[in-house]
Amino acid sequence: MVVNIDLFIDILEKNFKSWKAPVADFAPDRGRTVFEILVSTVLSSRTKDEVTIKAVSRLFAVARTPLEILELGEDELAGLIYPVGFYRIKAGNLRKISRIIVREHGGRVPDTMDELLRLPGVGRKTANLVLAQGFGKNAICVDTHVHRISNRIGYVSTKTPEQTERALIKKLPIKHWAGINKLFVGFGQTICRPISPRCGSCPVSSMCPAFI
DNA sequence: AAAACGGGGGC
DNA sequence: GCCCCAGTTTT
Numbered sequence: 318m319v320v321n322i323d324l325f326i327d328i329l330e331k332n333f334k335s336w337k338a339p340v341a342d343f344a345p346d347r348g349r350t351v352f353e354i355l356v357s358t359v360l361s362s363r364t365k366d367e368v369t370i371k372a373v374s375r376l377f378a379v380a381r382t383p384l385e386i387l388e389l390g391e392d393e394l395a396g397l398i399y400p401v402g403f404y405r406i407k408a409g410n411l412r413k414i415s416r417i418i419v420r421e422h423g424g425r426v427p428d429t430m431d432e433l434l435r436l437p438g439v440g441r442k443t444a445n446l447v448l449a450q451g452f453g454k455n456a457i458c459v460d461t462h463v464h465r466i467s468n469r470i471g472y473v474s475t476k477t478p479e480q481t482e483r484a485l486i487k488k489l490p491i492k493h494w495a496g497i498n499k500l501f502v503g504f505g506q507t508i509c510r511p512i513s514p515r516c517g518s519c520p521v522s523s524m525c526p527a528f529i
Numbered sequence: 530a531a532a533a534c535g536g537g538g539g540c
Numbered sequence: 541g542c543c544c545c546a547g548t549t550t551t
Contacts, residue, residue, distance in 0.1 A: 365549080400547055402536090404546075405546085537544105
């Protein structure tokens with residue numbers, strides 16, 4: 318059975334129309350700067366969206382730009398973003414990122430994969446989200462949800478997220494690239510969960526080879 | 530009490 | 541590839 322991805326995504330879009338993926342939903346046209354999207358995504362790694370949201374609302378109330386973050390002490394910064402996972406490491410990374418952006422990029426977030434990957438705490442997931450959501454570029458943000466679901470439904474057969482990204486770039490129609498992360502995060506947190514997925518209330522179970 | 534959750538980096 | 545990094549939520 319080969320899933321019809323256009324139909325699959327179409328059904329999901331209808332069913333998750335009102336669902337808001339907190340961090341994946343951040344975008345310039347929703348009042349976020351690219352730098353805020355970058356910071357939110359760095360903080361969201363290995364932590365739940367709800368926790369990230371609380372952390373960034375506290376942080377952004379005090380500092381919204383690289384220069385403002387650099388004015389905070391590292392302990393103060395760590396206190397503001399607590400309790401995201403690895404908050405001490407991330408506080409250090411945030412200062413380094415801010416310093417690099419100020420010193421090497423004229424205060425603006427770089428818009429290429431190469432430059433983004435040089436920022437500490439930024440990997441492919443974060444870089445691709447910034448490129449897609451922040452700069453409106455054609456990039457696919459493969460997080461654990463996109464990776465898991467793409468494999469579970471048999472659309473790709475890959476071991477690492479990077480392999481998934483390459484497979485999706487080949488197979489997935491480009492019109493779905495920007496939206497796939499937000500859509501699959503919502504679907505993956507509520508229905509297609511890692512453990513004990515709620516197949517009983519899944520709108521696409523009839524198309525799914527993993528349907529239990 | 531234990532396992533599950535979600536990326537990046539160093540080796 | 542393997543293993544480490546910290547905290548909250550779910551079982």
